[in-house]
Amino acid sequence: MARILNGRAAAAAVRREVSAEVMKLKSRGVSVRLDVILVGEDPASVTYVRNKQNDCAEVGIESQLHSFPEDVPQKELEVLVERLNEDDAVSGFFIQLPLPRGLDAQPLISRIDPDKDVDGLSPLSAGRLAVGLPSLLPCTPHGVIQLLKRNGIELEGREAVVLGRSNLVGKPLAQLLLRENATVTVCHSRTQNLAEVASRADILVAAIGQREMIGGDHVKEGAVVIDVGIHRTQDGITGDVRFGEVEPKASAISPVPGGVGPMTRAMLLYNALEAARR
Numbered sequence: 001m002a003r004i005l006n007g008r009a010a011a012a013a014v015r016r017e018v019s020a021e022v023m024k025l026k027s028r029g030v031s032v033r034l035d036v037i038l039v040g041e042d043p044a045s046v047t048y049v050r051n052k053q054n055d056c057a058e059v060g061i062e063s064q065l066h067s068f069p070e071d072v073p074q075k076e077l078e079v080l081v082e083r084l085n086e087d088d089a090v091s092g093f094f095i096q097l098p099l100p101r102g103l104d105a106q107p108l109i110s111r112i113d114p115d116k117d118v119d120g121l122s123p124l125s126a127g128r129l130a131v132g133l134p135s136l137l138p139c140t141p142h143g144v145i146q147l148l149k150r151n152g153i154e155l156e157g158r159e160a161v162v163l164g165r166s167n168l169v170g171k172p173l174a175q176l177l178l179r180e181n182a183t184v185t186v187c188h189s190r191t192q193n194l195a196e197v198a199s200r201a202d203i204l205v206a207a208i209g210q211r212e213m214i215g216g217d218h219v220k221e222g223a224v225v226i227d228v229g230i231h232r233t234q235d236g237i238t239g240d241v242r243f244g245e246v247e248p249k250a251s252a253i254s255p256v257p258g259g260v261g262p263m264t265r266a267m268l269l270y271n272a273l274e275a276a277r278r
């Protein structure tokens with residue numbers, strides 16, 4: 001029976017730590033402000049943004065929402081990004097993803113000042129991470145590392161397999177695991193013998209975006225399994241992992257919901273604090 005890696009508890013601990021540091025900054029006259037760009041009315045995005053703003057309020061971070069209809073011109077968003085870059089009252093900001101069809105997120109993200117890039121997704125932030133310079137770290141991958149570390153799971157010298165190579169999760173997570181001295185393999189849709197490669201892992205991270213694709217045959221006995229997937233079904237939310245099949249083989253496993261998701265939110269608060277210190 002696997003240990004359940006409780007993301008809600010770890011995230012609550014991060015929030016307490018951030019809150020204490022925000023308080024200290026405030027006592028020195030420095031306020032922390034996280035601005036949010038939301039385009040369109042995708043229900044999941046609207047919920048995530050509301051949750052993130054509630055998190056900010058809980059830890060004493062100010063937050064301002066910049067909300068646009070889905071047909072907003074790209075140029076208007078570019079102008080806003082430049083304005084937020086220049087505004088000294090704004091510690092950091094992010095664009096809630098995905099953007100509606102017709103808008104291109106990458107040129108906007110590329111314009112964000114890396115010192116304000118609380119999602120850690122700009123090419124400059126990614127480059128800093130890749131060469132080992134200090135940078136704001138993408139929230140989900142950083143949340144995965146924190147979930148592992150706060151549960152006392154050793155990474156150094158261990159075989160880590162990341163399933164998925166997105167800019168949001170897979171690629172930066174591979175960099176972070178390398179930084180922790182794990183031996184890292186990244187798998188993707190063209191990987192041959194996926195189950196064979198995955199079952200080499202001491203630490204297996206599923207971030208492929210395919211509902212319940214990973215089963216017992218992908219997992220080595222005693223592996224630590226992290227599920228980054230989020231899929232809404234009629235029966236509730238599930239991940240990329242068939243939990244019932246994998247849990248008996250794993251030594252530890254993150255649930256969905258209540259695993260990586262809450263950590264993503266918590267690491268955004270951590271980044272807002274870091275940005276304010278810059």
Ligand SMILES: Nc1nc2c(c(=O)[nH]1)N[C@@H](CN(C=O)c1ccc(C(=O)N[C@@H](CCC(=O)O)C(=O)O)cc1)CN2
Binds near residue numbers: 096098140230258264
């Ligand atoms: N600009 C960004 N956009 C998106 C990101 C991101 O990090 N930055 N990640 C995802 C969405 N996301 C945050 O934005 C996010 C998704 C899910 C959760 C979460 O807590 N999930 C819960 C379950 C879902 C629920 O209850 O609705 C859980 O896993 O327990 C947090 C953040 C894409 N967009």
Ligand SMILES: [Mg+2]
Binds near residue numbers: 115278
């Ligand atoms: Mg600066």
